[in-house]
Each structure stands twice: as structure tokens, then as C-alpha cells.
Amino acid sequence: MCGAPKQGGGLAGIDLSTQTVIQGQVWHDGAPVAGAYVRLLDGTGEFTAEVVTSPEGEFRFFAAPGEWKVRTLAPVGKGERVVTAEVGLNETTIVIDRVRRRPPPVGGGGRRHSTPGGSRLGPASAGRGRSSG
Template sequence: MCGAPKQGGSLAGIDLTTQTVIQGSVWHDGAPVAGAFVRLLDSTDEFTAEVVASPEGEFRFFAAPGAWKVRALAPVGKGERTLAAEVGLNETTVAVA
């Protein structure tokens, strides 16, 4: 069986001095979007990974430092956000419309 890892939770035990973490949440009309498909794309728009947002709309990826695009797809709409991720915690919010 294949599936996305459970989203949210603590970063306890993660060494943020060596790891690049991209995490955030998906929102629509002032509320979190549970179950949105959240994709991580590299600087050439190549698909890298996908997770399903938690009931609180949260997502998390472990990636390399660099330019990334986070795209969210949900029944209420879609949205995306670009960011330059550095080693450590990189937080973002994706609004879907």
C-alpha cells in the first residue's frame, strides 16, 4: 500500500542545522483546507513529491536547499507559492481559490 505520511506533528528529533524543511498550511476563505493534495515542484516545475494536507491543512516536506514551488489542489480550488528554501525551517501558506 502506498500513501502519504501523516502531516503535522512535532519537529522534535529533527536537526534543523542540517535539514531543509518546507512546511506550512493550505487555506481557503479564512479556514484551513483538510485533504488538499500538496505538491512540491523543483525550479523547473518537475514533480518531486506529494502529500495530503492534515485535517488542520498542514503539510511538510524534507528537501534540499534551493528554489521550490508548493502547489495545492483541492475541491475548493488551487493555489501555489514559490520560495527559496534554506537549511532549517521554511514556513509558507498556500491560499487556494
């Protein structure tokens, strides 16, 4: 289980003249997504922090000024946004795309096949018959 803090609450008591705040909401099909994981990645793609969205789909990070990638993952799909944050409040919305399932591989992939005699053939030799002689 992830130890990401739940989100919510206002900005009372936060000095926006000295703090860099990245906050927003996660949406899917016109509604906020509660319980989505939201990750903050730095300019090199390194993981920095993770939170869980509030019942209203809200999230918040305290960060340094600069370019950040905000990535979300939920059972309904995933989304991503790049934010160039400055000192103060930086708001964004992430819209989740549906997770697309990959079709099965064509041509057998790495499956093993049996010969008529019952012996197993690997993918490289599948479909080749035994030669007699």
C-alpha cells in the same frame, strides 16, 4: 488512490541545523483545508513529492536548499507558492483560489449539426446549406 502520507506532528527530533524543511498550511475562506493534495516541484517544474494536509491544513516536506514550487489542489480550488528554501525551517501559507469553471465555447465549438434532411455535418461545414443543381 494516492499514496501521499498524511501530515501533522511537531519538529521534535529534527536537526534544523542540517535539514531543509518546507512546511506550512493551506487555507481557503479563512479556514484551514484538510485533505488537500500538496505537491513539491523543483526549479524546473519536475514533480518531487506529494503529501495530504492534516486536519489543520498542515503540510511538510524535507528538501534540498533552493527554489521550490509548492502547489496545492483541493475540491474547493487550487493554489501555488514559490519558496526559496535554506537549511532550517522554511514556512509558507498557500491560499486557495476558487476553481473557475470555463463557459461553454461560443459558436458551437466542435459540435456536429444536422441538415434539414437529417444528414450530419461536421464543424467546418455546419451552417452551409446544400446547393441544388
